[in-house]
Amino acid sequence: SSLPKELREKYVLTRGIGTGVCGEVKLAFERSTCRKLAVKIINKKNFKSEGTATRNAKTEIEILQRVDHPCLIKTEDFYQTDDSYYIVLELMEGGELFQKVKSQQQLKESVAKLYFYQMLKAVQYLHSNGIIHRDLKPENILLSSQEDVCLIKVTDFNQSRILEEASLMRTLCGTPSYLAPEVFTHASTTGYGLAVDAWSLGVLLFVCLGGYPPFHESFGHQSITDQIIRGEFTMVPSKWKHVSDQAKDVVRKLLVVDPSKRMTIEEALQHPWLQDRDMMDTAHRLMYPSGDAAATAAVQVERLATRKRGRDEGDEEEE
């Protein structure tokens, strides 16, 4: 394929290392440093052209370049041609969580807990920045190494949405007489939107602990959508007998059909199963290798503040 000239000048692209539904990932070497990197090639026709202004304004690429958290994929560089995007990313040598669960049957509970905690922190960060991921699945969770104890990163923001309270405010300025009730209740504000990610994390945790999905067309007579709508899943004893009751409790409180009754990300982070000092120390050592987490946290806060100021000024220009 015709790679952008600047990309070819800066990187050597070699073999494919992962194939996503919407494109492929190639191993690349940065010519100047010989550093190994990954290049995700996304075919533009995979980007559904959304009607809503919000989606057009904030494409996935902008989200990818804006987010900054140890458990979210970081883009190093970005190129595009008429038909493709080329995203240069850090190499995630552990590959997709999906492959690891498949090859190991099911993960050890301590490993599942370490990964799940990092996923919660990544999604907590997205939500605090008004972003819903909406497509959390094992293919979109990457592992930084082949070791069980490793950093994980969430990727693929193609389905993500920015929560625009502003657009709701504009809606409420008009005549309300034609507006549906849910516009005024939770449904259209951050409330329910964020809960979709909590459900997906429940499915992810179920798969990591049980080694099989909670909802699947091959289970019983019901369609997969009926199983999901009814929230009907089975913890097969042979697979779940070694899993702790606390871990099962987290899954059961996330796979709740009614979003208003579903456990939130914040509540999950407070659940007894995750009050595990050793796991947290390991996770923080992986997330903030520089060691001084306080300093790193302070830097994060400062960076967010400057970015927020920048965005506000930027928005004024847009307005």
Ligand SMILES: C/C(=N\NC(=N)NO)c1ccc(NC(=O)c2cc3cccc([N+](=O)[O-])c3[nH]2)cc1
């Ligand atoms: C941003 C994004 N997707 N966005 C999108 N619209 N997809 O639908 C995206 C999706 C997937 C990836 N995947 C990788 O970086 C990735 C997959 C993989 C498998 C084995 C080994 C490696 N590796 O880096 O060594 C891998 N990296 C990286 C970025």
